Amino acid sequence: MDSEMLEKAWEEVCSQVKGYNNIDPTQINAFFSRLHPQAMSEGFLMLTADNDFIKTWIERHYVEVIKQALNDLYQIPYTVVIEVDVTAAQPNVQAPTAASAQQPAQVSHPTANAAAPQLAADATAAAAATAQITPPAAQPLSANTVVSSASAVPEVEPFGSSSNQVYPDPIRDDRSPYATSADVDEMGKPTSSLTFENFVIGDSNRMAYSMAVAVAEMPGKAHLNPLFIYGKSGLGKTHLMRAIQNYIIETLPHLTTIYVDSAELLSDYMEASAAHDKEKSSYKNFKTRYEDADVLLIDDVQYLQGKKQTLDIVFQIFNKLTSQGKQVVLSADRAPKNIDIDERYKSRFNSGGTFDIQPPEIETKLGIVKSFVEEYKLNEGIHELSIPDDIQLYIAESSSSNIRELKSAVTKVIYQMTFFNQPDLSLDDVRHLLESHFSGGPSKRLTIADIQKEVENFYKISHAELIGKKRTRNIIYARQIGIYLCRQMLDLPFNDIGKQFNRDHSTVMYSVTNVEEKMKESRELREELEALKQLIREI
Incomplete structure (x- = not known):
């Protein structure tokens, strides 16, 4: 089967799947766009995925649906094999069309009545015939939070003080609104510390992370435009937004990328429209700044509810960018349907890929604690610093879902150990130190x-x-x-x-x-x- 026929057959399969009950076409668009048909014959289909996560997710959730679609279309049972093609999503993509260069291989396969061992052998042979396919590489865990160097000894009281001391947070805020020269160094590298490499991946955020990476690698694809990420405060939405921005600045520097918090956007609009004259340069500059963006990221859009004029302008900019194939990424603390805005905005916000970040499980929070400590040791050059495992686990178990609270607790312990020269803190000491720190966790009895x-x-x-x-x-x-x-x-x-x-x-x-x-x-x-x-x- 030649490549054109193969692509057409795959499109028919995708359309068939989207027609089934209980199937969300948006999710199919998001995931199946990361699959590429490589070979197809009677009773056999081989696909490649961009990465191991997509491969595993499809195998767990959609392989049987794909088989059903093939059976319905061709009236015979099919074997479906998925492999990882690491060349389909290289980290340094220089053009949106880079992934489309791969050519499917032609592979023959016996009929569906062949024995299972023979199917497995032929599937292996098919994989070998496709030159680009390589085994999936393991993805290292990365940190969801980054510590910057503390410039001076904080003004805090020794352990045991009765005052409610507020400890400084050494984490950079990274909320400057525009990707200007302030966001890159003299070598053109991003200055923001929030990247994909230091984001801790767990079951609670894996989907949103994967889709954010997909957008950063190939911005403007229709099925993920806009990309809408939602979840409660402190779960890592801003981290992913900034990671997208930083990745594009580094790998696609010819694109204009703008990150803006909705509060900044509202303030910017109010200042620009204060003259009540749309011919004035301030208003024109405001609108042009966003409309000229190749990638626009707007954080916390729920704060725009009730701001009709600002929403109208955002909607105009949104429609103009997406119609031109430019990427829009939005975040909020709730799903689009739960934001109190006009139905047309909800529909457009939900028209691409919508993914949530759930509260992190214990394993993810523990991974964040460990990464936080390692990053602090690296930044401060305190290589002998060590927080016992039982204390790290206590912090992970006791903290709420808000990662900022988790970071603050670790910071408090680190300062107690270093600045107050108490490197041998016990678990009981830490319990006392943090007794009024956590807002939730197991200490809160729900009624x-x-x-x-x-x-x-x-x-x-x-x-x-x-x-x-x-x-x-x-x-x-x-x-x-x-x-x-x-x-x-x-x-x-x-x-x-x-x-x-x-x-x-x-x-x-x-x-x-x-x-x-x-x-x-x-x-x-x-x-x-x-x-x-x-x-x-x-x-």
């Missing part, structure tokens, strides 16, 4: 009242309505969600939950079962519940 309050705020109903007798649709919905979350997050008996909602055992059981059934069918409900859980965890 039914906590969950009820967050549900009431989220769905904008009163406590009396939540536990009362009203049966309007929105109240019943919120009540069942509250009951479900109490059961799942607190693992309390149905009777105990029922007493707090003025309901009996059977009503509570029905509510939980009903929500569980709806979750199976609704991705939006699953996202909504996850957003609520995040709010509750951060109480």
Whole structure:
């Protein structure tokens, strides 16, 4: 099969997959664009992926769907083999079309009735015939936070002081709004410390990380334009935004890249429009600055809700850039559908790739702690500094999902060990040092009242309505969600939950079962519940 026929057949398979129930076409566009057909014959299809993560994700979640699509199209069962082609996503891509240069190899394959061992052998031979394919390289763990050198001894009191001392945070803010000469050094290298190399990857952020890398390598691809990353404060959204900016500055220096926080954008717009004359140079310069960007990154767009004029301007700029194939990246602390803005903005924000960052699991937080300590040792030249494993684990387990709180706790311990000459801090010492530091973690005992309050705020109903007798649709919905979350997050008996909602055992059981059934069918409900859980965890 020649390359043109092969590409056409793959397009038909993709279209078939997107037509199935419970398949999100946006996700298919995002992932399948990272797959490239290499060989196809009767009962056999070989694909290559840009990296090992994409390969593994497709194998776990979509291989059976691809097989089903092939079966439906050609009426015979297919074997699908996926390998990694590391040349398809080189880190120093110089042009958006670089990945399209690879040519598929023609590989013959016996019919689908061949024995399984023979299929495996032929798949291996097919892989060998494709010259570009090499085994996947292991991805090293990298840090989500970076420490910069402290210029002077901080003004803090010795361990055991009774005052509520605020310790300085040695982490750079990295929020300068524009990629001007201030963002690069004399060699043209980015000055911001937030890069892909020092981002700790875990299950909670792997998807968003992978899509951010895809955009940085090849900005402007339609299926990821815009790229929308969302998650609660302190989970690493700004890190990924800055990493995209830095990667493009370094590898594609001919592109104009602008990063701006929505607060900066709003202030910039207010200053530019203060003269109320759109012919004035200040206003023209404001709009031109953004419209001339090849890559525009806007952080924390939820702060633009209620700012109609600014949103209108952003929407105009957004549409102009994306229509020209220029890349837009947005971030927020919630999904587009949960931002209180006009429906047309939500639809456009959601039209590319939308990916969330979940609160980090213990392993990821521990990885961040270790990377933080190593970075500090490197920056300060204190190679003998060592924080015992039990103290590192205590910090990871006790901190909330906010990485800034985690960094601050490590900083506090480091300063105590170094500036106050207490290198042998014990775990009990650290517990005492950080006893008032953490806002959440295991020390916080969650209650039914906590969950009820967050549900009431989220769905904008009163406590009396939540536990009362009203049966309007929105109240019943919120009540069942509250009951479900109490059961799942607190693992309390149905009777105990029922007493707090003025309901009996059977009503509570029905509510939980009903929500569980709806979750199976609704991705939006699953996202909504996850957003609520995040709010509750951060109480």
